[in-house]
Amino acid sequence: MNTLLVYLGAAVVYIVVGVLWVDFMLSVIVAAGYLIVAAWLVPSALRRLR
Amino acid sequence: MSWAAHDLEPYAFQRHLVLKIAFVPLLLGSYAPDLMTKWFVYGITVFGVKLKADDPVQFHRGWPGFGFTHSLLFGVVMCLLFWKVFGSKIWGVSFLIGQWAHSLTDTGDTVGTMLLFPWTFHFHVGAWAYAGQTGRMTDAAAYFSGLGSMWDLVWILYGFYAWRVLTTEYFDKYIFPADRSWAWANRMLPRMGLVTLYRAAFFYGTCRWIAWTIWAHVIHHYPYDLSWGGPGWVPAAHP
Numbered sequence: 001m002n003t004l005l006v007y008l009g010a011a012v013v014y015i016v017v018g019v020l021w022v023d024f025m026l027s028v029i030v031a032a033g034y035l036i037v038a039a040w041l042v043p044s045a046l047r048r049l050r
Numbered sequence: 051m052s053w054a055a056h057d058l059e060p061y062a063f064q065r066h067l068v069l070k071i072a073f074v075p076l077l078l079g080s081y082a083p084d085l086m087t088k089w090f091v092y093g094i095t096v097f098g099v100k101l102k103a104d105d106p107v108q109f110h111r112g113w114p115g116f117g118f119t120h121s122l123l124f125g126v127v128m129c130l131l132f133w134k135v136f137g138s139k140i141w142g143v144s145f146l147i148g149q150w151a152h153s154l155t156d157t158g159d160t161v162g163t164m165l166l167f168p169w170t171f172h173f174h175v176g177a178w179a180y181a182g183q184t185g186r187m188t189d190a191a192a193y194f195s196g197l198g199s200m201w202d203l204v205w206i207l208y209g210f211y212a213w214r215v216l217t218t219e220y221f222d223k224y225i226f227p228a229d230r231s232w233a234w235a236n237r238m239l240p241r242m243g244l245v246t247l248y249r250a251a252f253f254y255g256t257c258r259w260i261a262w263t264i265w266a267h268v269i270h271h272y273p274y275d276l277s278w279g280g281p282g283w284v285p286a287a288h289p
Contacts, residue, residue: 007249010063018261020051020189025077028057028081031254039253040246041144 010038051110051182053193054154058205058257059151064225065212072145072229075132077251079148082128083119085158091184106183107287108124112159113170118154121167125149140229157225158201160279160286170289176279177201179286192284194266197283199259201277206256216252221245 014034018025023032060076088126091110094103103109111117114265118124125146133142156163162174178198193199214220222241225248226232266272275281 007253011253012162014253014257015261015264018258018266021260022190022265024256025258027185028254031257032250035250035253036243036246039108044242046157048235 006039010035013038013047051084051159051180051189052152052198052202053195054202054255054259055155055192055205056084056152057195057251058202058209060148061209061252062133062205062212063147063151065215066111067147068141071147071233072140073144074224074229074231075141075144076148079125079128079145080152081150082145082149083124087119091182092189105178106257107161107245107289110174110182111163111180112155112289113164113167117164117165117170117249118155120163121148122153122165123167125153151283155201158198161289174289179279179281179284181284181286183287184284189270190262191266191270192281193274194259194262195259195274195281197278197280197281199263199277202255202259206259209252209256216249217240218245233260 014025014031057080060073060080062137063076064071065074070239087110090101090103091106093100095101105115107114107183108117109115111120118146119171128149129146132145133139153163153165155164157173158175159174159180160178162172162176162279164170165173178196178201181191182194184192209216221244226244232244235247237245239247267274273281273283275283279286
């Protein structure tokens with residue numbers, strides 16, 4: 001459930017940024033990099049800080 | 051051309067071809083036909099110099115041009131290259147499935163693909179307008195206003211229906227063991243990083259479908275036209 005929420009949050013941010021700046025969503029490489037940061041690195045860092 | 055189907059189809063195939071394919075080459079095959087050509091179809095500016103194909107349709111789908119990348123033969127040649135030269139049958143077959151899926155999907159637009167190249171006949175269903183020659187933004191607006199967008203939606207919904215292929219358990223049980231390249235990548239990236247990468251194309255396809263739809267219809271108010279070959283407001287290209 002937590003994982004799903006993390007991905008949903010990452011998706012909302014990606015979509016908002018993409019709508020406002022379409023160049024952001026032209027590459028799957030950028031999307032993969034973004035997802036690594038937003039759905040894995042940031043949540044992992046936050047878990048360690050707790 | 052399709053905007054999100056090529057990101058999403060590999061997950062559907064993965065669900066039905068458990069253990070028989072490797073996901074990375076499947077995805078590569080799905081992207082391959084457009085990998086080296088899309089930028090030149092839409093045009094880019096490098097150091098103030100505009101680079102764009104004189105005839106984007108001919109360049110992208112025709113012959114002379116790079117239309118052969120959308121043929122079944124191209125998939126077979128690449129499959130044999132992976133299999134016989136690089137020694138990986140599973141990479142070859144997986145690439146073939148992805149590339150054939152792309153080539154068949156792109157027959158859905160008004161230009162279609164030279165499926166049986168070197169025969170240069172364009173197989174085309176004509177369900178949605180090919181508008182790559184109009185530039186990226188108009189092409190996006192047209193695609194997300196016509197039946198192509200609905201075709202992408204089918205793959206998104208099917209992906210959610212087959213949601214188990216996106217789980218960590220599925221990755222550990224089927225995706226990781228099927229392809230040694232994951233083990234190689236695992237030396238640099240922990241397992242959860244790999245799972246995130248595995249999910250990336252589905253995330254990308256789904257999110258950009260939503261984002262482009264909002265961009266086209268909420269921000270810019272392009273009209274929907276789900277008629278065959280539409281939308282009618284864009285000049286559709288033909289072979």
